[in-house]
Amino acid sequence: MQRVASADAPRLAHSAKRARHNLPALFPANAPLTVVYQPTSKQVEVFAIDDNGALQNVRRVHFGSAAPLWEQPVALTGPGFAPPGAPVTAIFQPLNDQLEVYVVGNDGAVMGVWNEHNGPWKPAFNLTAAGFAPRYSELAPVRADSIELTAVFVVDNSGTLQMIWKLHDRAWQIPRTASDPGFSAPGGSVAAVWEPKLSGRDAVTNPGFAPAGARWSVYSVPFACSA
Numbered sequence: 001m002q003r004v005a006s007a008d009a010p011r012l013a014h015s016a017k018r019a020r021h022n023l024p025a026l027f028p029a030n031a032p033l034t035v036v037y038q039p040t041s042k043q044v045e046v047f048a049i050d051d052n053g054a055l056q057n058v059r060r061v062h063f064g065s066a067a068p069l070w071e072q073p074v075a076l077t078g079p080g081f082a083p084p085g086a087p088v089t090a091i092f093q094p095l096n097d098q099l100e101v102y103v104v105g106n107d108g109a110v111m112g113v114w115n116e117h118n119g120p121w122k123p124a125f126n127l128t129a130a131g132f133a134p135r136y137s138e139l140a141p142v143r144a145d146s147i148e149l150t151a152v153f154v155v156d157n158s159g160t161l162q163m164i165w166k167l168h169d170r171a172w173q174i175p176r177t178a179s180d181p182g183f184s185a186p187g188g189s190v191a192a193v194w195e196p197k198l199s200g201r202d203a204v205t206n207p208g209f210a211p212a213g214a215r216w217s218v219y220s221v222p223f224a225c226s227a
Helices: none
Strands: 011-014 019-022 032-038 043-049 055-061 089-093 098-104 110-116 140-144 149-155 161-167 190-194 222-226
Touching: 032 089, 032 098, 043 098, 089 140, 089 149, 098 149, 140 190, 149 190
Parallel strands: none
Antiparallel strands: 011 019, 032 043, 043 055, 089 098, 098 110, 140 149, 149 161, 190 222
């Protein structure tokens, strides 16, 4: 996660060309930024919550053999979507060629915004009920490609590490508890990684993460940690 260095507009550098592009001053000082690569369209996408609480998207696009171009920011939501400068995270989800962006909204719900095939962005939706996590909570998304699992980790209001998940790009399921209450500070820093095993097939890391009703004899799951 990157942060805006000052109250001035953030600057994004394309190191290969050593070109710089100054963006309008939209974001609070030290606002977290997140960036993700869209491999199908070969675009770099940057996301942040602006001074008005709107989710903003800045893209670096390619036009044939020309040098990449940073476009002007585009608001993906209206004002008040999330607290200004709230931590935001994003992930590329290869099923249906989707980009998905997550943040905790003003009401404490984990929210998502997404598009598919580089098309129009869909309206924001809730992954959880209101009051699930503190405002300004940090989130950690992860993909487990071998079982087509997408998960988002967050520490909820009780200090419990929670995994919000879906399989095969179907509906988001009820969050699964990954720790006892008091495991970490509510809304605290959290990171997640997919750890495939090298034993021919993926191996069990923690059967407690298995989705309800699953009958896998051998599988693997994301690993998450928090400070």
